[in-house]
Amino acid sequence: MTAPNKPFAEVIGDPIAHSKSPVIHNFWLNALGVDAEYRAVHVTPDGLAAYFADRRADPAWRGCNITVPHKIAALDHVADPGDVRGSIGAINCVVRAEGEVLVGTNTDAAGFYAPIADLDLDGAPVVVIGAGGAARAILFALARMDVGRVTILNRNPLKGAALLASFGLKGEALPLTAPIPPAALLVNASVLGMAGQPPLTIDLDPLPDDAVVYDIVYAPLETPLLAAARARGLDVVDGLEMLIGQAAAAFEMFFGQAPPRDRDDALRTLLTS
Structure with missing residues (x-):
């Protein structure tokens, strides 16, 4: 479990065990010496509303990446100031804005x-x-x-x-x-x-x-x-190219600094070992 008040972000999906996002984000956090955590959480379609309600009330939660099957349904639970619904029509990332305002965006493109x-x-x-x-x-x-x-x-x-x-x-x-x-x-x-x-x-x-x-x-x-x-x-x-690319944009929104992309070779080795 994440320590109280320790910043954290997550990836949600159904299924989720296959996700490599925690490896990517935690690799970057460790490389930068950032005291935060990133983890995977299994969220079913029926549990999506409860997930966002719970995280909205936790100020340590910085946001989440979204994988199948929630990329469209998640739009119903967050703010959409950039009109992602009207452009791409799906989100893969939710970020805390101010207070309990959660904003959906898309880094997949x-x-x-x-x-x-x-x-x-x-x-x-x-x-x-x-x-x-x-x-x-x-x-x-x-x-x-x-x-x-x-x-x-x-x-x-x-x-x-x-x-x-x-x-x-x-x-x-x-x-x-x-x-x-x-x-x-x-x-x-x-x-x-x-x-x-x-x-x-x-x-x-x-x-x-x-x-x-x-x-x-x-x-x-x-x-x-x-x-x-x-x-x-x-x-x-291969799929790691898009995965790492979209993760880099999300990481900066979650943790306020760019990931060390000069270490991509080491990251790919870790992901494929």
Whole structure:
């Protein structure tokens, strides 16, 4: 348990045991010598309101990161001065403002963008798998990168089509079983392939030889999707890239200072050992 009055932050989700966020944030806290703690808390959908009510009353609580399945539902329990609901439509981070005011924000979009900032995707076709909270942040970022047609593969194609329209992206939404079209970038924004979840089975043959495959799943780090992409000789981006990127933005909001990103190599070694 956290000592009384000791600042702390958390990550919440259902499930949560797979989360690497405590390792990341506590690594940074220790490196900086900050007397605070970061931990994982299992919160079910039915317990979400009670969680925020409890933390709102604890001044030592600095905020939380949010993972599946709460990224959309959490919006109903916090303030939204930046209108994240109207832009991305999902939050992955809640920060204490003044007193008992809790503010929702989203660091997923910036975390997703950072590893591919140097790619020339202007007008390029993209495939996105999934249409949940993470996909919303990714589509938000893609819309600002001026990509070309976006194809969403999702169990419910109508949900995917609605997302394309809401972000002003041209493209189409297809069932998960549909073959992918040629694309410069393929992103798995779903939980498929995560430990304990159904596998993601997809034929990468339509992708050109210079395509990039990006999987936001980080448990396991080497997903079957990334293994298949490597076997094809394609460039890949693993889930730790986005996880560390979004965590860095959250860390600064929680603890008031930037994390030591010059130690990313040591952090990745810790996360993969």
